[in-house]
Amino acid sequence: MKIERQIGVGSVRLTGRAKKYLREVLNANRLSYGPFSRKFEQAFGQAHGCSQAIFVNSGTSALQLAVAALKEKYQWPDGDEIIVPALTFVASSNVIIKNNLTPVFVDVHPRYYNLDPALLEKAITSRTRAIMVVHLFGQPAEMDTIMTIAQQHNLRVIEDSCETMFARYDGKSVGSFGDISCFSTYACHIICTGVGGLATTNDLELAVLLRSLANHGRDAIYISMDDDKTDDLHKLGMIMDRRFNFVRLGYSYRATEMEAALGLAQVEEIERNISKRRRHARFLRQQLAPWKEHLQLPEIMPKAEHSFMMFPLVLTNQAISRHELTLFLEQNNIETREMLPLTNQPYNQRLFGEDLEEKYPAAQFINERGFYIGCHPDLTKEELHYVVEKFAEFFRQKGL
Numbered sequence: 001m002k003i004e005r006q007i008g009v010g011s012v013r014l015t016g017r018a019k020k021y022l023r024e025v026l027n028a029n030r031l032s033y034g035p036f037s038r039k040f041e042q043a044f045g046q047a048h049g050c051s052q053a054i055f056v057n058s059g060t061s062a063l064q065l066a067v068a069a070l071k072e073k074y075q076w077p078d079g080d081e082i083i084v085p086a087l088t089f090v091a092s093s094n095v096i097i098k099n100n101l102t103p104v105f106v107d108v109h110p111r112y113y114n115l116d117p118a119l120l121e122k123a124i125t126s127r128t129r130a131i132m133v134v135h136l137f138g139q140p141a142e143m144d145t146i147m148t149i150a151q152q153h154n155l156r157v158i159e160d161s162c163e164t165m166f167a168r169y170d171g172k173s174v175g176s177f178g179d180i181s182c183f184s185t186y187a188c189h190i191i192c193t194g195v196g197g198l199a200t201t202n203d204l205e206l207a208v209l210l211r212s213l214a215n216h217g218r219d220a221i222y223i224s225m226d227d228d229k230t231d232d233l234h235k236l237g238m239i240m241d242r243r244f245n246f247v248r249l250g251y252s253y254r255a256t257e258m259e260a261a262l263g264l265a266q267v268e269e270i271e272r273n274i275s276k277r278r279r280h281a282r283f284l285r286q287q288l289a290p291w292k293e294h295l296q297l298p299e300i301m302p303k304a305e306h307s308f309m310m311f312p313l314v315l316t317n318q319a320i321s322r323h324e325l326t327l328f329l330e331q332n333n334i335e336t337r338e339m340l341p342l343t344n345q346p347y348n349q350r351l352f353g354e355d356l357e358e359k360y361p362a363a364q365f366i367n368e369r370g371f372y373i374g375c376h377p378d379l380t381k382e383e384l385h386y387v388v389e390k391f392a393e394f395f396r397q398k399g400l
Contacts, residue, residue, distance in 0.1 A: 003386045008335045009310055010188020011378040014262070015269060021261035028257075033224045036260040041198070043267045044183075044191075047166065049176030050200035052207035055260055056214050059162035059184025059197035060091040061253040063132075066158050066180040066199055067099045069209040070130060072248065074156065076101065081128045082158075085115040086360035087367070088134040089340045092160050093348065096132070104128070105343060105352075107360040112301045113312060113339070113370075114141035116362070120149050130156040135164035135174050136340070137372065138190070138277070138307035139300065143169045143177045158182070162197070165190045166274050167305040175200050180210070185259070188376070190273065190309050191266045193259035217250025219243070276377035277308040280384060284311055284375070287388040291395050294320070311375040312339055314366055317400075322369050325394060329373070332390045339370035 014022075025036060037055050045053030056062050067082070078100040084092050086105040093103040106123045109116045113136050120131070131150055133141045150157050157178035164174050165183060175181035180203075185196035199210050208220045215223050222228065222243035230236050266273065285297050294317035300306045315322050326336040342348065343357040344367050357364045373387065 003333050003383060006333045006335055007374060007379070007383050007387060008188075009337050009372065009374040009376075010192070011374075011376045012187065012192050013378050015265060017269060018262050018265035021265050022258060025257045025261050031256045031258065033254065034226070034257050036257045036264055037255070040260040040264040040267065043264060044198055045200050047173070047267060047270070048181070048183075048200055049173040049202075050181070051202050052204065053198050053200045054207065054210045054214060055255050055263070056197050056199065056253040057195055057255045058186060058253075059160075059182055059189075060095065061214070061251070062182035062184075062197040062199040063091055063095040063158070063160060063162075064098060064251070065210050065213045065253065066182055067095050067101065067130075068213055069206050070156050070158070070179060071099055071101065072209060073206060074129065076129050079127070081125060082130045082132055083115075083120065083123050083128060084132045085134050085136075086343050086363035087113060087340060088136065088160065088342055089162070090342060090345060090348075091162075092132055092134055093342060097351075101129075102127075105356075105360060105363075107362045108366070109142075110362040110365065111296065111299050112139065112142075113137060113366065114139065114301075115146070117142050117145035117149065120146065121153075124149075124153055124155070128153065128155060130158055130179075132158045132160055133178065134160040135167070137298070137312045138164050138167060138309040138375075139298075140164060140167055140169035140174050140304050142301065143172075144303070147177055163189070163309045164307055166270055167307040169305070170303040176202070179203060180206055185263055188309075190277075190307055191263055191270075193255075193262040193266075196255050196259045196263060212248060213250045214253040215250060216252055217246045217248035219245040219247050221245075273377045274307055276379075277375050278306070280375050280377075280379055281306065281308040281311060283384055284387070287384075288391055291391065291400065293317075294395065294400060295391075308375040310337070310372040312370065312372045314339075314370040316369065320398060322371060326371050328394050329390060334373060334387055334390060336371045336373055339366050339372060341367040343367070 041053040159178040159181035162184035296314040
């Protein structure tokens with residue numbers, strides 16, 4: 001079998017509904033925050049057990065806002081600490097540093113890849129203020145244990161759920177455990193709007209802070225151009241007096257109605273997306289099982305659902321380099337990506353020491369041996385069989 005086009009780690013598929021919503025945006029001549037943004041926020045928040053959702057221009061922006069909002073509400077001094085997994089995308093720790101706080105890394109579970117709760121309490125100090133839990137690759141972290149520890153130590157919880165949507169842990173949706181949760185709708189994510197992200201919460205005070213921070217720190221009385229549409233002259237006068245008040249240092253993290261239209265269409269059609277991801281993952285796990293002594297397949301944690309934003313793999317056969325396997329796959333039009341190395345990044349090693357990676361052996365092993373391939377809903381049966389065929393060919397060449 002030969003495949004000419006690349007089998008990517010993600011895909012974009014604009015359905016008829018998405019195109020219809022885009023036309024409605026264009027016909028309305030309204031690109032700034034409006035009805036599609038509000039509908040998208042409401043639908044996404046409701047799907048994740050949150051009464052408040054704030055649509056912004058990236059998942060990283062949502063994380064930056066989350067840390068800033070909690071820091072302001074709870075008056076954390078510069079230098080205080082937030083715990084973060086040693087395996088995650090660089091944005092998770094970057095936003096902590098950007099808010100003049102200190103990331104404290106905790107190693108991850110070697111088979112589930114999320115923060116290992118057994119190691120969590122050892123990292124807590126008198127300056128720890130929050131835990132940033134990261135739900136990687138589509139699977140929730142072990143939230144019951146993490147939330148118990150957070151409550152015992154009076155710590156806030158931020159869920160970095162940029163890679164995991166529409167998944168539950170012990171019957172409860174990701175995004176509904178922490179004080180604030182953050183999601184990404186960037187290219188190749190479970191919902192893809194090109195650029196975009198959301199912060200969700202059930203705390204109205206935090207929601208007001210998040211919206212203000214995303215809009216230059218503006219007075220919450222005027223966030224949208226619709227906010228001054230009132231027949232109440234007294235209220236209108238107050239809005240006019242305050243709509244150019246900026247009450248805190250903020251950012252410009254707004255998204256547009258066009259991205260919101262794409263996001264709303266995908267939320268309304270999410271069942272196909274998630275069911276196909278899970279079906280593809282089941283196929284790959286079954287068909288790659290003959291090489292499980294050499295290749296660690298993704299496992300689903302007890303109590304958890306997995307949305308499989310991607311299909312993570314760790315090469316356990318030390319006689320084979322990851323580079324050798326991924327180069328073979330790439331040469332055969334199967335796109336691969338490393339599993340989000342963090343502690344071996346030059347910037348972090350300059351900040352925290354050249355031996356940073358050695359302190360987190362599970363993350364180090366995954367950094368060196370882990371990669372992922374696509375598990376998106378637009379993979380065809382032919383492509384899935386081709387992927388398995390190429391893994392078989394590689395291991396056959398190795399005599400395995």
